[in-house]
Amino acid sequence: DAKTTQPPSMDCAEGRAANLPCNHSTISGNEYVYWYRQIHSQGPQYIIHGLKNNETNEMASLIITEDRKSSTLILPHATLRDTAVYYCTWGTNAGKSTFGDGTTLTVKP
Amino acid sequence: ETGVTQTPRHLVMGMTNKKSLKCEQHLGHNAMYWYKQSAKKPLELMFVYNFKEQTENNSVPSRFSPECPNSSHLFLHLHTLQPEDSALYLCASTGPANTGELFFGEGSRLTVL
Numbered sequence: 214d215a216k217t218t219q220p221p222s223m224d225c226a227e228g229r230a231a232n233l234p235c236n237h238s239t240i241s242g243n244e245y246v247y248w249y250r251q252i253h254s255q256g257p258q259y260i261i262h263g264l265k266n267n268e269t270n271e272m273a274s275l276i277i278t279e280d281r282k283s284s285t286l287i288l289p290h291a292t293l294r295d296t297a298v299y300y301c302t303w304g305t306n307a308g309k310s311t312f313g314d315g316t317t318l319t320v321k322p
Numbered sequence: 323e324t325g326v327t328q329t330p331r332h333l334v335m336g337m338t339n340k341k342s343l344k345c346e347q348h349l350g351h352n353a354m355y356w357y358k359q360s361a362k363k364p365l366e367l368m369f370v371y372n373f374k375e376q377t378e379n380n381s382v383p384s385r386f387s388p389e390c391p392n393s394s395h396l397f398l399h400l401h402t403l404q405p406e407d408s409a410l411y412l413c414a415s416t417g418p419a420n421t422g423e424l425f426f427g428e429g430s431r432l433t434v435l
Contacts, residue, residue, distance in 0.1 A: 247423065247424075249423075249424070249426075254410070254429075254431070255428055255429070256324070256326075256328075256412050256414075256426035256427050256428045256429050257365070257412070257424070257426045258324070258426070259423035259424060259425065259426075262422065262423060300365075306416075307416050307422055307423055307424050308353055308355050308367075308370060308414065308416050308424055309367065309370070309378070311364075311367075312364045312365040313364055314364055315364075
């Protein structure tokens with residue numbers, strides 16, 4: 214099984230950047246990194262994904278290390294509504310990537 | 323709104339009941355998935371369908387029976403469930419390239435008494 218390592222919890226001050234790390238040391242060259250978040254009792258929401266290059270969209274930025282063994286999700290200006298569990302997954306296929314326990318991000322005023 | 327709709331949102335059933343969960347997507351996606359999320363556990367992939375054909379069954383007990391009549395609809399038929407089957411059941415879909423994101427529904431919260 215694909216294994217990711219994420220810190221169980223993180224805090225961030227409102228308005229500051231939230232940097233969420235993920236280790237995926239056994240990722241293969243053709244496997245994507247995906248990030249999702251889940252607000253309590255809702256379905257997970259896609260954030261961003263990438264293969265080798267750094268990616269940015271309206272929600273976040275994804276920084277993937279050159280060796281691809283780790284990545285960081287950056288929420289540039291965290292708001293209280295960004296409080297959620299953030300999941301990093303990886304695989305060749307979005308639907309078959311394995312979800313771990315994720316990181317519970319708490320944004321504080 | 324992700325374009326994936328699940329009904330019912332909440333379901334309470336006894337162990338001898340038969341019920342079904344429904345998932346519908348109008349995104350033109352060809353792959354659909356059922357996931358189970360138990361309290362304080364990671365999401366577990368249950369079933370995968372590609373073009374209406376089941377391509378993956380992750381050792382799910384037979385009391386869960388999926389059905390995919392077309393690429394837009396997915397059902398999960400439930401029969402003689404156990405209390406430990408109480409969980410959030412999530413449906414998701416992916417597009418033709420299958421390398422992009424999963425679109426999840428809001429889930430069906432199931433309680434088995």
